[in-house]
Amino acid sequence: MRRYIVFISLCLMANIAKGQQSHGYQRTSFNAFYGTSGANLQGVDELLENNGGMPMPNSYRSYGISYQTRFNDFIVGAEIYQNNGLNSTFGQYELDFRTTRAFLNFGYSFTEEGKFHLIHYMSIGMGYLSFEMMNQPEDMSLDAFLQDPAHGFILRKNDINKGSQYMGGFLTEIGFELGYDFDLFPNEEVFSLIAKVGYSFNPFEDSWNINGMTFDDLQSGAFVRLGAGISLPESNYFYRDASLGFHILYGGNFSKPNALNKALSENGYEELTGFPKNLGLKILGENRGFLYGLDVYNSSQSGRANQDYNQSLNSLRLYGNLGTKLIDINDWEVGATGGLGYATLRYNLIHTRKLPFEDLINLPDYDGELRRAGMMAKPEVYLAKAISLSRHHKIDLIASVYGGVEMPLGSYILGDVSMSKYLRAPYLQVGLGIRP
Numbered sequence: 001m002r003r004y005i006v007f008i009s010l011c012l013m014a015n016i017a018k019g020q021q022s023h024g025y026q027r028t029s030f031n032a033f034y035g036t037s038g039a040n041l042q043g044v045d046e047l048l049e050n051n052g053g054m055p056m057p058n059s060y061r062s063y064g065i066s067y068q069t070r071f072n073d074f075i076v077g078a079e080i081y082q083n084n085g086l087n088s089t090f091g092q093y094e095l096d097f098r099t100t101r102a103f104l105n106f107g108y109s110f111t112e113e114g115k116f117h118l119i120h121y122m123s124i125g126m127g128y129l130s131f132e133m134m135n136q137p138e139d140m141s142l143d144a145f146l147q148d149p150a151h152g153f154i155l156r157k158n159d160i161n162k163g164s165q166y167m168g169g170f171l172t173e174i175g176f177e178l179g180y181d182f183d184l185f186p187n188e189e190v191f192s193l194i195a196k197v198g199y200s201f202n203p204f205e206d207s208w209n210i211n212g213m214t215f216d217d218l219q220s221g222a223f224v225r226l227g228a229g230i231s232l233p234e235s236n237y238f239y240r241d242a243s244l245g246f247h248i249l250y251g252g253n254f255s256k257p258n259a260l261n262k263a264l265s266e267n268g269y270e271e272l273t274g275f276p277k278n279l280g281l282k283i284l285g286e287n288r289g290f291l292y293g294l295d296v297y298n299s300s301q302s303g304r305a306n307q308d309y310n311q312s313l314n315s316l317r318l319y320g321n322l323g324t325k326l327i328d329i330n331d332w333e334v335g336a337t338g339g340l341g342y343a344t345l346r347y348n349l350i351h352t353r354k355l356p357f358e359d360l361i362n363l364p365d366y367d368g369e370l371r372r373a374g375m376m377a378k379p380e381v382y383l384a385k386a387i388s389l390s391r392h393h394k395i396d397l398i399a400s401v402y403g404g405v406e407m408p409l410g411s412y413i414l415g416d417v418s419m420s421k422y423l424r425a426p427y428l429q430v431g432l433g434i435r436p
Contacts, residue, residue, distance in 0.1 A: 026234040026394065027070040028244045028436045030283050031194050035062045035225030037083065040217040047361060048090060056095055057086035062225060065294065067246040067283055068105065069436045075107035075119055078246065080281065093135045093152055093364060099218055100160060101127040101171055115181040123173040129157045129208055129215055133364050142415030146267040149349040149368030153360055155210045161314040161348060162302035164279040169207055171219055173200045181231060187287050188242040194227040213357035243435050245398055247282040251429030253299055253406065257313055257422045260347065260414065269305045272313055276301045282431060291323040291337055309349045315423065316344045317376060331386040339378045345412050345419060346371040370414045380404030400431040
């Protein structure tokens with residue numbers, strides 16, 4: 001399903017560009033967003049109150065990025081959001097929830113070319129959900145954790161901690177986008193301030209049911225988001241030396257969690273095998289050879305731990321990149337970038353058999369999690385081939401290969417074991433994207 005969505009969207013972008021190439025306006029944008037939304041937790045709140053607890057806050061915060069291309073009045077794009085609930089307590093446990101949503105956008109602009117724009121859009125996509133009730137000691141050693149991992153419960157649907165390819169379900173969103181451009185840069189790019197208002201919803205009842213509790217409402221609710229970014233407007237001609245591309249990445253890091261595996265083996269667990277795989281997105285802009293952009297991807301390993309537990313080791317990476325294009329000949333490109341970013345590291349032991357949610361809330365000790373976060377850096381080189389999808393080069397398909405070395409700027413200690421050697425590793429990724 002995910003492969004079909006990506007293929008259809010790429011073909012749709014190409015056909016739109018071809019069909020409207022004789023007209024005069026095209027615009028490509030990249031934005032980052034922060035916002036708030038509400039979630040109805042009625043079923044969970046009633047259960048908490050019946051057991052002497054307080055209801056959870058019914059709002060959550062959203063962080064996201066979006067990429068959008070406008071062909072005359074038609075809008076097509078993609079975006080991804082991480083939504084974090086506000087923590088609350090139940091006895092000695094902390095309650096929390098998180099969701100991730102990835103969308104394809106289709107819309108219509110009510111305004112012509114200009115500094116102000118107003119867009120009506122609809123999004124279709126998929127997501128992930130995690131609801132947690134944990135009481136995890138902060139100073140626990142890795143051996144102590146493995147001997148007694150049960151410190152609450154973690155309920156997940158479409159678990160991206162095992163890999164981004166596990167994201168699923170069907171979600172939709174409808175809204176309006178307002179923006180205004182500021183000519184702050186000396187080159188073709190303009191700086192944009194954006195506001196979005198709308199409603200996210202899950203169209204299928206009970207599609208987010210976990211352990212007998214429906215969490216459908218965690219994927220629904222009205223939202224307000226504020227953002228900022230850069231845009232490349234085009235009026236009647238094309239800036240050949242300025243572009244902004246969107247790429248899907250897939251690859252692997254050539255490292256193994258040897259320190260963690262040693263502790264797993266000593267405590268009677270199965271080791272994590274193979275190399276971590278990663279799946280994510282790259283935004284890469286260029287202006288006369290100067291490269292800039294952002295990477296976000298999920299590096300994951302998972303497997304069976306023992307007869308009672310499944311395990312996963314997951315790291316989310318977010319990089320900002322700067323660099324230069326070294327070669328651009330006959331649609332072949334070679335470039336080099338340097339990235340500085342942020343990474344999380346989570347190790348989970350998830351029990352394979354749990355009570356129904358109504359009983360689980362009073363007997364919660366099943367699962368365990370260790371996590372750390374810190375800064376990362378990486379040098380990277382790439383080789384890319386541009387393939388025109390329209391007669392007048394309005395849009396290109398980009399096939400690319402990226403290679404580099406990731407370097408943690410910290411020890412990333414899980415329990416009392418450093419995972420920096422695991423995170424310090426070469427990687428290789430292949431990419432497929434579009435560049436209007």
